Amino acid sequence: MMGTRLRVTASRCTGCKLCEVVCSKEHTGCFQPTLSRIRISADHSVASFAPGVCIQCPDAPCITSCPTGALLRPQGETRVLFNRHECSACEACASACPYGGIFIAQDGYLILCDLCAGRALCVNACPTGALEWGE
Amino acid sequence: MSHQSRILRVDLTSRTTSTEVLDQDRTRLFLGGRGINAGLLWRQLPPHVDPLGPENPLIFGAGVLGGTAAPASGRVTVTCKSPATGLYLKSNAGGEFAASLRFAGYDHLVVEGTADAPVYILINGSSVQVLPANHLWGKDVRETHRTLARELSAMGINDIDTAVIGPAGENLVKFASIMCSLYSALARGGPGAVMGSKRLKAIVVRGDGGVQVARPEQFDRLAVKAHQVLREADGFERYRAFGTAGGVNGTNALRAFPSYNFTRGHVDDSHLISGQHMAEAGYLKHVVSCFSCPVACHRYTEIDHGPWAGTYSGGPEYETISSFGSGCGMFDIETVIKANELCNILGLDTISAGGVIQWLIECGERGVMSAADAGDLELRWGNRETVIELIRRIAYREGIGNILAEGVKRAAAAIGHDSWKWAIEAKGLEQSRVETRSAKGYALAFAVNPRGPDHLHAAPIGEFGTRPGTVRVIEKITGDAKYANPYLTDKRAEIVRWHEDWVAAFESAGMCMIVNISLYGLPPALVAELFNAAAGEDLSEEEFLRAGRRILTLEKCINTREGASRVDDTLPWRLMHEELPDRPGAINSPEELNLMLDQYYSLHGWDVETGLPTRSTLEALGLHEQAEDLARLGVLKD
Numbered sequence: 001m002m003g004t005r006l007r008v009t010a011s012r013c014t015g016c017k018l019c020e021v022v023c024s025k026e027h028t029g030c031f032q033p034t035l036s037r038i039r040i041s042a043d044h045s046v047a048s049f050a051p052g053v054c055i056q057c058p059d060a061p062c063i064t065s066c067p068t069g070a071l072l073r074p075q076g077e078t079r080v081l082f083n084r085h086e087c088s089a090c091e092a093c094a095s096a097c098p099y100g101g102i103f104i105a106q107d108g109y110l111i112l113c114d115l116c117a118g119r120a121l122c123v124n125a126c127p128t129g130a131l132e133w134g135e
Numbered sequence: 136m137s138h139q140s141r142i143l144r145v146d147l148t149s150r151t152t153s154t155e156v157l158d159q160d161r162t163r164l165f166l167g168g169r170g171i172n173a174g175l176l177w178r179q180l181p182p183h184v185d186p187l188g189p190e191n192p193l194i195f196g197a198g199v200l201g202g203t204a205a206p207a208s209g210r211v212t213v214t215c216k217s218p219a220t221g222l223y224l225k226s227n228a229g230g231e232f233a234a235s236l237r238f239a240g241y242d243h244l245v246v247e248g249t250a251d252a253p254v255y256i257l258i259n260g261s262s263v264q265v266l267p268a269n270h271l272w273g274k275d276v277r278e279t280h281r282t283l284a285r286e287l288s289a290m291g292i293n294d295i296d297t298a299v300i301g302p303a304g305e306n307l308v309k310f311a312s313i314m315c316s317l318y319s320a321l322a323r324g325g326p327g328a329v330m331g332s333k334r335l336k337a338i339v340v341r342g343d344g345g346v347q348v349a350r351p352e353q354f355d356r357l358a359v360k361a362h363q364v365l366r367e368a369d370g371f372e373r374y375r376a377f378g379t380a381g382g383v384n385g386t387n388a389l390r391a392f393p394s395y396n397f398t399r400g401h402v403d404d405s406h407l408i409s410g411q412h413m414a415e416a417g418y419l420k421h422v423v424s425c426f427s428c429p430v431a432c433h434r435y436t437e438i439d440h441g442p443w444a445g446t447y448s449g450g451p452e453y454e455t456i457s458s459f460g461s462g463c464g465m466f467d468i469e470t471v472i473k474a475n476e477l478c479n480i481l482g483l484d485t486i487s488a489g490g491v492i493q494w495l496i497e498c499g500e501r502g503v504m505s506a507a508d509a510g511d512l513e514l515r516w517g518n519r520e521t522v523i524e525l526i527r528r529i530a531y532r533e534g535i536g537n538i539l540a541e542g543v544k545r546a547a548a549a550i551g552h553d554s555w556k557w558a559i560e561a562k563g564l565e566q567s568r569v570e571t572r573s574a575k576g577y578a579l580a581f582a583v584n585p586r587g588p589d590h591l592h593a594a595p596i597g598e599f600g601t602r603p604g605t606v607r608v609i610e611k612i613t614g615d616a617k618y619a620n621p622y623l624t625d626k627r628a629e630i631v632r633w634h635e636d637w638v639a640a641f642e643s644a645g646m647c648m649i650v651n652i653s654l655y656g657l658p659p660a661l662v663a664e665l666f667n668a669a670a671g672e673d674l675s676e677e678e679f680l681r682a683g684r685r686i687l688t689l690e691k692c693i694n695t696r697e698g699a700s701r702v703d704d705t706l707p708w709r710l711m712h713e714e715l716p717d718r719p720g721a722i723n724s725p726e727e728l729n730l731m732l733d734q735y736y737s738l739h740g741w742d743v744e745t746g747l748p749t750r751s752t753l754e755a756l757g758l759h760e761q762a763e764d765l766a767r768l769g770v771l772k773d
Binding site for chain 2: 016018024025032033034047127
C-alpha cells in the first residue's frame with residue numbers, strides 16, 4: 001500500500017521503535033536509531049511517546065528557512081527533497097520544523113524522510129496504526 | 136561469517152575496563168544472552184563465595200537478535216549468584232537496555248569486583264567510564280533515571296537507557312531488583328542486592344553503532360514474516376488490551392490463583408483486581424511496548440483520586456496482582472497499583488515482597504505475631520495501609536522490615552513458632568503466583584527450576600488448555616490433546632522438558648516469553664531461522680532447541696557445583712502437605728512430585744537418585760569442561 005503523505009497519531013504510539021530500526025536498516029543497511037528518519041521522543045515514566053518525522057506538510061517551513069536552497073519540493077511531489085551539495089549545515093531547518101521531523105546526523109548534515117521512495121516501511125512496521133498513510 | 140560475541144568487562148575494584156571477543160563456537164553452542172552469560176559465570180564464579188562479595192560477577196547479556204527488527208527481541212538477561220538462594224540466578228527483562236548495549240557495540244557486560252564508593256557506569260559506545268554516584272545514592276529509581284538523563288543531556292549525551300537500583304538494592308534487600316525502566320525489572324532472586332553490594336547505583340548505556348546481521352536480505356524477509364505470523368496468534372489482541380493482568384479471572388476459574396498466602400486457589404472477587412477491571416475503571420492510561428515488540432503488553436496506570444491519588448507507574452502485572460492482591464486477601468486494585476509503584480521506585484521484586492508480607496499477615500492472623508511486633512501495623516488480611524507501609528519498611532530495613540528483607544525463609548527461621556510451614560518458598564525463593572496444587576506441570580517446572588519455584592524457567596502455560604492454540608502445543612509434545620489438563624500428572628515431564636529447551640533457546644537469542652510462550656506466537660523453526668540469519672549460523676530447529684538443552688544443563692551444573700541436588704528440587708511445605716480446599720484431592724504430595732521428578736531426570740539422562748547430570752549426558756551435549764570439573768568434585772555418575 002503506498003501513498004503520498006504520512007499521518008501520525010501519537011496517542012497510538014507504544015514506544016516499540018520498530019519504525020526507527022526498520023527505517024535505519026532500509027537507508028543504511030544496519031539497525032541504528034540515530035540514523036533513522038523517524039525518532040520517537042519517549043518518556044516511559046509517564047508513558048509519553050511522540051513520533052517525530054516529516055509528514056510532508058503543505059507549508060514546509062523547512063524550505064523557507066533554508067538559506068541555500070538545499071531543501072526543495074518539485075512540482076507534483078509531496079516529499080521535501082534534500083540536496084546535500086547545497087547544504088551549509090546551518091541546522092535552521094531542524095529548528096523550523098514544527099513536527100520534529102528533521103534530524104542532524106553526526107556529519108552535520110540532515111536526515112529527512114523520503115517515504116522510502118513511496119514504500120514507507122515504517123507504516124508497515126508500526127503495529128498500532130500510529131503511523132499511517134495520510135492520503 | 137559467524138557472530139563473535141563482544142564482552143565488555145568493568146572491574147569496579149580497580150575501576151578499569153577491557154573488552155574481549157569470544158570464539159564463534161560460543162555462539163553456535165550457547166547462542167548468546169542467557170546461554171553465553173551462563174558460560175561466563177561457570178568460568179568466573181568460584182563455588183561457595185559470598186553472593187554479596189566482590190567475587191560474584193554481575194553479567195548482563197543481550198541476544199544476537201538484540202537491536203534488530205525481529206519482534207520482541209530486545210530482552211536482557213542478568214546472571215550471577217543469588218543472595219536469596221545461594222544458587223545460580225538468571226533474571227530476564229524487557230525494555231531497551233539490551234538493544235542499547237548492542238548499539239554501543241557489546242553483547243555482554245561483565246561487572247566485577249566492588250567499588251569503594253557509590254559509582255555508576257557510563258557506556259557511550261566505545262567510551263566506558265566509572266563515575267561517582269554519591270549524589271545519586273539514596274534516590275529512588277525514577278528520580279535516579281531522571282537525574283542522570285538531565286545531567287547527561289546537559290553534556291550532549293541523549294537517548295540513554297539505564298539499569299538502576301533503588302534504596303532496596305542499596306540496603307541489600309535479598310529480593311532487590313535492577314530496574315531497566317518502570318516496566319521492566321530484573322528482580323527475582325535479588326540481583327539488585329548484588330549490584331548494591333558493588334556500590335553500583337546505575338548503568339547508563341547508549342551507542343551510535345549499527346547492529347548488523349550476517350544475512351541482511353534473508354533476515355528482513357524473516358522478520359517481516361515473524362511479525363505477520365505473530366499478529367495472528369490467538370490471544371494477541373487480549374494481551375495488548377489487558378496485559379498479563381488479563382489472565383487473573385481465567386487462572387482463578389481453574390482454582391490456580393494463589394490467595395491468602397496459598398491457602399486458597401479461588402476467590403469470589405478476582406475480577407476486582409483483573410486487567411479487565413483496570414481498563415474498565417479507567418486506571419489504565421496507556422499500553423506500552425518494549426523495544427521491537429508489537430504486542431504492547433505493558434500497562435501504564437495512574438490513580439487520580441482516593442488515598443493513593445498521585446500514583447503513576449508501569450504495571451501492575453498478573454504476578455504483582457496475585458502477590459499483593461489475592462495473596463494478601465486484598466481485593467482493591469488501587470492499593471495493588473500503589474504497591475506496584477512503590478516496588479518499582481524502591482527497586483523490589485513484587486513477587487517476593489508480596490510473598491513475605493502475606494506470610495507476616497498469616498503470622499498475625501494466627502496470633503504468632505502481634506501488631507506491636509510489626510511496629511504498630513495491623514496484621515490482617517486485606518489491610519491496605521499495612522501492605523503499603525511494609526513495602527517501605529522492607530526497602531529501608533526499618534523495624535520488622537529488616538527481618539522481612541532477608542526473604543521469607545530466613546524471616547521464618549528468625550520468628551520461629553513453626554512459621555516455616557506457611558513460608559511459601561523453596562530453595563530460598565518465594566514461589567511465583569501459580570497454585571501448583573491445581574497445575575501439575577507448573578509443579579514440576581517449579582521444583583526443578585535452578586533459581587527456585589518460579590514460572591520463568593519452563594512456564595508450561597499450554598497445560599491450562601484455555602485456547603485452541605495452546606492445546607495444539609500440548610498435543611504436539613505429547614501426542615494427545617487430552618494432556619492439556621493441569622490436574623493431570625501424566626506427561627508432565629515431557630511437557631516441562633520441551634518448554635525448558637524452548638525457553639532457554641529463544642531467551643538466549645534475546646526474545647520474550649510473552650510472544651513465544653504465553654502466545655505460542657512463533658514456531659521454533661522460524662525463530663531458529665531468524666537466529667541463523669542474524670548470527671551467520673545454520674542450526675536446524677532440532678539443533679537450536681538442543682542448544683537450549685545444553686544451556687539449561689550448564690545451569691544445572693553450576694548449581695551442582697554449589698552443592699544442590701535432588702533434595703533441593705522441591706516445593707513449599709504447605710503445597711506438599713496441605714490440601715487445597717477449592718478442589719478435592721488437590722495437593723503436590725511427595726509421592727506425586729517424586730514420580731514426576733523420576734520421569735523428568737530420566738528424560739534428561741540424569742542420575743535419578745541424585746538428580747545430577749551424568750558424564751554421558753554432559754559429553755553428548757559437548758559440556759566436557761563441566762564433566763571434568765564435576766568429576767573432580769566426585770559428584771559425577773556415568
